[in-house]
Amino acid sequence: MRKRLGKEKLIKERRAQMLTASAKVFAEKGFHKATIREIAGEANVAEGTIYNYFRSKRELLLSLVSAFVEESLQLAMTRPSSKSDKEFLTTLLKDRFTLIDKNMNLVRVILREMMLDEELRHPFFEQILSKISSQLEDLLETRAEEGVFRKLDAFIPVHAMMGSFLGFILLGLDRKGHRLPPEELASQLADFFLNGLRLRSGEEPT
Amino acid sequence: MRKRLGKEKLIKERRAQMLTASAKVFAEKGFHKATIREIAGEANVAEGTIYNYFRSKRELLLSLVSAFVEESLQLAMTRPSSKSDKEFLTTLLKDRFTLIDKNMNLVRVILREMMLDEELRHPFFEQILSKISSQLEDLLETRAEEGVFRKLDAFIPVHAMMGSFLGFILLGLDRKGHRLPPEELASQLADFFLNGLRLRSGEEPT
Amino acid sequence: MRKRLGKEKLIKERRAQMLTASAKVFAEKGFHKATIREIAGEANVAEGTIYNYFRSKRELLLSLVSAFVEESLQLAMTRPSSKSDKEFLTTLLKDRFTLIDKNMNLVRVILREMMLDEELRHPFFEQILSKISSQLEDLLETRAEEGVFRKLDAFIPVHAMMGSFLGFILLGLDRKGHRLPPEELASQLADFFLNGLRLRSGEEPT
Amino acid sequence: MRKRLGKEKLIKERRAQMLTASAKVFAEKGFHKATIREIAGEANVAEGTIYNYFRSKRELLLSLVSAFVEESLQLAMTRPSSKSDKEFLTTLLKDRFTLIDKNMNLVRVILREMMLDEELRHPFFEQILSKISSQLEDLLETRAEEGVFRKLDAFIPVHAMMGSFLGFILLGLDRKGHRLPPEELASQLADFFLNGLRLRSGEEPT
DNA sequence: AATGAATGAGCTTTCATTCAT
DNA sequence: AATGAATGAAAGCTCATTCAT
DSSP, X not given: OHHHHHHHHHHHHHHHHHHHHHHHHHHHHHXXXXXXXXXXXXXXXXXXXXXXXXSXXXXXXXXXXXXXXXXXXXXXHSOOOOSSHHHHXXXXXXXXXXXHHHTHHHHHHHHXXXXXXXXXXXXIIIIIIHHHHHHHHHHHHHHHHTTSBOOOOTHHHXXXXXXXXXXXXXXXXXXXXXXXOHHHHXXXXXXXHHHHHBOOTTSOOO | OHHHHHHHHHHHHHHHHHXXXXXXXXXXXXXXXXOHHHHHHHHTSOHHHHHHHOSSHHXXXXXXXXXXXXXXXXHHHSOOOOSSHHHHHHHHHXXXXXXXXXTHHHHHHHHHHHTTOHHHHHHIIIIIIHHHHHHHHHXXXXXXXXXXXXXXXXXXXXXXXXXXXXXXHHHHTTSSSOSSOHHHHHHHHHHHHHHHHBOOTTSOOO | OHHHHHHHHHHHHHHHHHHHHHHHHHHHHHHHHOOHHHHHHHHTSOHHHHHHHOSSHHHHHHHHHHHHHHHHHHHHHSOOOOSSHHHHHHHHHHHHHHHHHHTHHHHHHXXXXXTTXXXXXXXXIIIIIHHHHHHHHHHHHHHHHTTXXXXXXXXXXXXXXXXXXXXXXXXXXXXXXXXXXXXXXXHHHHHHHHHHHBOOTTSOOO | OXXXXXXXXXXXXXXXXXXXXXXXXXXXXXXXXXXXXXXHHHHTSOXXXXXXXXXXXHHHHHHHHHHHHHHHHHHHHSOOOOSSHHHHHHHHHHHHHHHHHHTHHHHHHHHHHHTTOHHHHHHIIIIIIHHXXXXXXXXXXXXXXXXXXXXXXXXXXXXXXXHHHHHHHHXXXXXXXXXXXXXXXXXXXXXXXXXXXXXXXXXXXX
């Protein structure tokens, strides 16, 4: 029994080892230019071994995405206890920025391959983006009913925010020097967005 | 002379033909999975012919980017006659959305390859984004001095807007065509952004 | 351990197998017209296998040269026990002729490609020819001091002999019928050369 | 008529122009690596033009060989007025060394391709080498009968001399230019050879 | 006669995947 | 379970040759 557990643990570690290695190589070279040989080398296993854990190079990528999605979801589900709107939004953004920051290389690969690959895009969009999207929509609608936010079709602002977020990732690629720390960035973005949502004094709440 | 002109024109058409074909195939398959054979087939020329016009597959991609950058720049330079801020921003966004819409396939390829390829990223960032970015910064600063906008470090709002824009492109991948027509999208986005920029009554203009 | 040795041996055999095959095909077709496919076929391996042993087609050729140079050197270093001059020279020439005969295909390729390729020429000239050359020069000078040979600048006779030797290889290409057995050829050549070197009676030993 | 002649002359010039260009490029790159494009460029004509004068790239090479053979033959036929043997041989060698020197690059290509190509080898061997060979054989036999030279099967010395000659060409590859001027080389070689052929005093003339 | 754009066969090389050990 | 040598399909690219102008 002990042995069994140790064995299973070992297997999981091997898997993780390979996933980590592939994440690194994919990130550096892109999916196509990454070779199994290099990934195997990075993971300190033989090429053939990888095929004992993953059916194909592609499945390696899919597993990578799954792992990332899973981690993201845990974070995404921990809805910030909404004190003020500013705090809520800042925390939401900061958490995501931090997650992205930690997995920047991986995110780049995923974003990259996502553009061509429906199978890759789907879990990402459906599981991650839609979660965040609905959280934001909830916030917007709740606050609109409370008379704090303008009454808007949530589609535009939600997508603008999320898009903006993705955009920062992309744009950030080239401005390493310029990049603000996640907290600062989150705070300023939240401010910018909120001030576009807040009902201005003297305006009808509708 | 007449003949010569006709020949030159023909050559340009051939070039365009191949660029178009490659844009299509690159977009469908991605740069790596796209084959010269398929591009040649799409362009109705022999494989070798492509190498009479482009030194390599990669140069085909670079030429594609150049062509797009050039077209974009012409548009970027035609600064909308700024009547109201809303109109200015709406027009700016609408023009870009339209350009992107027209070249969606191309944009996808470029965005995709940009992430791994410094040589590809550079002209895009330096030539296009920086132009748009400085236009927006100008607007923000001018209006801020006039007391209409809040005084902000332009970095955040400018990048939020552009990032949001890129984000819409990405998000648009999953939905065949935008749900909203470019004009409507532009208008709503402009509204969203502006209301975040406008000085609210009772607030210090600084 | 046993296993390991067997494996290493197998690998060396494989390598040899490919080198032999490439020598044959290179000899028949010349370096450029020889295709990897044909070499692989001749060696009974897949095309890709060749690239597990040699980095490129060119390296295959270089390895071929190295192998030949190595074998030649072993022979070249075994200086014939110099009984009479005639025997010494005959043995020297015969050994070389035999070596060449055994590797005729290979020598053709090397000679052929040597003419254009400095990198190929260099090891051949520096390692093989210079060894033989200095052996001959030694002989000439020793004998000259002993008063048996005429005192000559060794350059001409040494190069004439070696050149003649190479020339026989080249000229021999077309006269398969005419070719004398190596021993006979060596003996007659030695005689011819020596009688040009021998001090004639009544002549000053210098 | 005048026009006609001018035209024909022009055509011959064109041909010569292309042959010269091809000789240069073949010599620099070798037959296979030489491209029609480069030859055409060197000759200042269009690629297609070459095919109006020569059926194929290969025929270009064959024509080149023919031209060289022809020039060589003219020289080979002008048998040196044989004063002394030394003078005869020296002149013979010198003439050939000079011819080779002038066409070194071309000779290399021919030698190179000759090794693989029966069709190329044949005219060279049959027309040039056999001419020189028989001249030498004549000399040897005449002098043998006169009691000046040893009675030998002419095969060995003739081929040794010619081989030596070829050898000097090959060996010369590594040294930019011969160390010795053609006259000096020819004289010393003649001396070396002759002293191997001359009947030594006290020996039977047979 | 001269041109040079178009052609496409054929080359070297890479690399995901298999499988005997 | 792990290995890594062998595989061979498939890709980018070159270039002799053709032919419409």
